[in-house]
Amino acid sequence: MTSVDLPSAERTAERAREILTAVEADPEFAAFKAASLRYDEDWTCFSGGPVISKYDQADDAAPLFVEGLRALCLKAAVYEATGDERAAEIPVAVPVDEMTHAMIAQPQILARITARVGAQIIHQTDQEHTDWTRDDYTHKAYRAAWGEPPARYWITHDEVTRRLGILRAKYEEAGFRRMGLAHDMTFEPVPA
Secondary structure: OOOOOOOOHHHHHHHHHHHHHHHHHOOOHHHHHHHHHOOOOOOOOOOOHHHOOOOOHHHHHHHHHHHHHHHHHHHHHHHHHHOOHHHHOOOOOHHHHHHHHHHHOOHHHHHHHHHHHOOOOOOOOOOOOOOOOOOOHHHHHHHHHHOOOOOOOOOOHHHHHHHHHHHHHHHHHOOEEHHHOEEOOOOOOOOO
């Protein structure tokens, strides 16, 4: 990660709770949430949500939104304390990280909300850490802020890796390679 000293988990938790409360109270929060949850067929991922047992976007989107927002608020609190983008990229569970992508895909409304709140959302794919594990810094800060994270969504890195192996085999059986990033299917033109 980085050599910057992170604030105490308790300090991060306190500030993350404040940021979350302010974001949820913002007049555009409902629109932001609705836009983030619109990711249905337009937002397909073979390795984020699908690592959740019996995953269903219709049922899991709203609780994942809560978890994604909490993760972004934790990152914002770390950034505010350190001024270091790399330090702010604390480990997050893969399904939660996937939801943060849906949120960040609403850049204008998110920028307006965070400007009013006075927080900066940090997320950059080449710096993110999806190697979350129990009792790491993120887990301690989350617990201090909101209690134990829901195990359905906060899946440890080792377990995600195991589940991805299972998914990879099933995808390849169906003709998808590289976790859905490639396939050999052809689509014949419709006869005129």
